[in-house]
Amino acid sequence: MKKLMIVLVSIFLLVSVASFSASAKVTLNFIEVLTSPERTDLLKEIISDFEALHPDIHINLISPPYEQADQKVTLMLNTNQPLDIVEVRDYTVKQFVNNKKLLNLESYLGSWPDSKTLLPITWQSARTVDNIAYIVPQEFYIKALFYRTDVLKELGINYVPETMSELFEMCKEITDPSKNQYGFSFRGKAWELKFSDLISGSFLDDLDTNNIYLKTDGKVYFNDPRAVEGLKLYIRFFEETTPKDAINWGFNEQVNAFVSGTAPLLIQDPDTVGLVDKMLGRDKYMVAPIPVGPSGKAYLDYGFAGLGIPSYSKYKEEAWKFIEYISSPEVNSYFCKNYGPLPIHSVTYKADPYFNTGVYLAWAYMMEHPEKYVFAKYPIDSSKWPGWPQIHEADMQSLLLGKVTIEEVVNKWTEYWQ
């Protein structure tokens, strides 16, 4: 009888201990915002690898539709919904910090060995707000020039444009509306300012790297005569090298025009690589560095997205474990290889041939030539930023349609940012 009792009690204790430790499993809620079917799949893969290494942590991935994802995260953070890892974009980080929803990650980064190999722009991006790191960037979006090797060859072009005027001349040369052949894959809708600022900005050499809209003398750049020249060239791109329809072209249409050959020159981010590979095939195109402007320079904006921890999260340590994992050079490189954008560690560019040959050579080149390619950021932490892209788009469309003059527009923009 006594023996039976001991056995029963032991079993009881074992079971309770087992269930207790089983219930000690932590579930993290991870919300992404750059949702796309392929990327979500990739994240799930990385997550299950992580879970295999950490059996006591389970991660629940939330993937809202891209178009409403930012609003979703905003709403969830503001109502303290259970979240432990949030994906934050360059232009939403300020808002989250304002509302005190992100954890200060400086101490975590300080004690993380891999942080030593982070690129300078990784640190700058992490510290976007108040010079304190609230996020760990995961990927960079930097523009480069995509071109159709086959189409250009057929049209008799055998060189790669290195300056903005060369690019324009090339596009104009091959444009023949009667054959439905154009040159430049123009962006007319949604974030078109990144393209117009790129071209206009290349006409100056004294832009402020902390705020691409300011010159080093503190004045706004829009109505500077050089910038106006750049803007005129941008308008010529629209009028002489691209279909009129392009005024409404978003990312989709730009890429479609490139893939169909209608517009064989495209300025775009590195995550376009995977897409164009799928739709076209890597043998038909190549990537070159952004053409420089008359100043011999081009100012590159570095868009990014990163991961942060909500200030009210109950599982901060576990969340950081995952962030450490996914931000390590190995995993980050794997992620970027399969999804497209640029990785965050300098070692990746040096060590991994994938990132310093072929199409990626263009970006590696731009990173290694700071005398030509200057990284500058948009004033994304300004309270004037939300809504500005829409304002710029509406004004630019009016300008391209001839409804307003250049003077009116640049003065309006200058006044806005004054």
Added chain:
Amino acid sequence: MKNKNSKIFLIFLIPTFISIILLTYIPVLRGLIIAFQNYNLFDLSNIHFIGFKNFQAVLNDTNFSFLRILLNTFLWVTVSLFFQFVLGFGLALLMQKPFKGRGLYSGLVFYPWALSGFAIGLIWAWMFNGQFGIINDLLQKIGLIHQNIGFLSDPKYALISVIIANIWYGIPFFGIMLLAALQSVPLELYEAAEIDGAGHFKKLFHITIPYIKPTIISTTLLRAIWIMNFPEIIYGMTSGGPANSTNILATQMINKIYNFYDYGQGSAIGLMIMGIMIIYAIIYLKVTYLKEFEL
């Protein structure tokens, strides 16, 4: 007896009203309050009452001309409504006399009603596409145009394009409702008229329309309100562009909330929408002498 009646009456209605009050009317009140506050998600620490400033900001918005938005809204509602009604009525008239396979036909011709506005916006955007769209292709094949038109990129054409998609969507509503109403017209009336020598038009205007007038008025009123609150097609097709040319009040509301994070201004626009609709409903009902809402 009256007591008992009223009691049952109320009991039957209680679930309905609990639901509507809790989940519609109370949130509306909250939304109303937000319209008078500086409720911006960019900085939630400092929300306070700002009177009519949101309304002023919307009315004086230099980037999205309010007059243009109002005009777009007006055109969106009236043009869509007019053609939906006329074409829907025409279709109903065509279908009034039974024919073989009418059941199958009505299932096919009325199906656009079953689609979501967003899906319709996407499908029509694809059809109106300036490069790969079949509308450009077909128009060129018939010889009506000679070059691709940027239907959704040219402010001249964008509004008409979204309206066409909306008309396509709304015809079935009137088709179904009016067909049903038509079938309730007693045949004796037509027979009597025919004996008197009345032709098609006389029959239509002197018998049919007067008989189903209550249905016509109710459905057009309801439909007008739904169209005004229906941004999905525009959202899917153009998001209000290009250059504010397809922006209506409802899409501008979405714009303020999604892109500017400004719930204060967004709610103010919501209030304006409601205000316009109330005024419209009152005038419409007075003018058409509708005594009771009939379907």
Added chain:
Amino acid sequence: MNIIKKFIRFTALMICLIFALIPLYWIIITSLKGPKEIYTFPIKYLPEIISFESYRQLFAFTNFAIYFRNSLVIALIASFGALFITLFSGYALSRYGSSFKKYILFSLFFTQMIPMFLIMVPLYKIFSQVGMIDKLITLIILYTNMMIPFSAIMAKAFFDRIPVSLEEAAQVDGCSKQQALFKIVVPLTLPGLAAIFSFSFINTWNELFLAVMFLNSDVNLTIPVALNSFISKAGIGWDIMSAGLVIALLPTMIVFAFTQRYIVAGLTRGAIKG
């Protein structure tokens, strides 16, 4: 003369049908082209090779089957729920007079004027306070509420068409009031009820903005949310999107096809000979 008339009528009917069907045809065709055939010059109206690759990708890359199930569950329960509630309300509004009636009808009608975006955030706050975000039941409740006003108005209209004399006759024959309601009146309104159900089903199946806001986890998503998430930073992937759209519109088209004959029949006045 008659033949010419018939011919004109036939042609007119065919034109309407073609106008209605072209978009459907085009989206189905697009879904049957492989990813590389979709963006071509000149435009292909028939695919060279019929390919189910887009559908395969749809089910491989996403949990489309789960989304389908969620949408179905939510739409069915919300539609039946709204129907059940408004059945009683509609009857009450039809049969009982009251000085309040005008105001009650107006308050139902008024809800149609309220823009969805105005109440989305306050609703979110209410439900987040009771921890009901990311639950299917929340959407069921919200959708039922969304459908109640118009369903009640429609139900009243259908009950109006049935003469009170029928119930009274049944009561003379010995039925109680409830029996009269269920045995006589309801069967006669079945077509109308089918109409209300169909209307609710279609609207709840297609609803997008509330679903995006209130649902988080992948296993809880509905089809409109899934379709919307095929729009990424890279724009619209028309291969998966067209396949998804086709599958998404199957249930509503089926429900609609079955019930629309009842809608027409049910809305017909004087369908019951006195």
